[in-house]
Amino acid sequence: MPKLKTKSGAKKRFRITASGKVKSAMAGKRHGMIKRTKKQIRQHRGTRVMFKTDGDNIIQYFLPNG
Structure with a gap:
């Protein structure tokens, strides 16, 4: 069997916590900031912890x- 690759x-x-x-970073911050409101830009700063099922899928696949 070949090794599993990341x-x-x-x-x-993505980063896995201890x-x-x-x-993960918030979605919608790559480009097109001129269309977004100041509130949206501010609220999408930083990182967030994903929901458990989504996170489990990321780890598995x-x-x-x-």
Whole structure:
């Protein structure tokens, strides 16, 4: 059996916390800021912890060695 590889795009976008949860940046901050309200830009700062089921899918399919 070949080794399981981590998806390169996923390791740039997600981090796994010590308790096994998945942290990610907020969506909608890559481009097009002129269309967004100041409130939206402010609220999308920083990172968030994903919901458990979403985080479990990320770990299972994209970060198997994470």
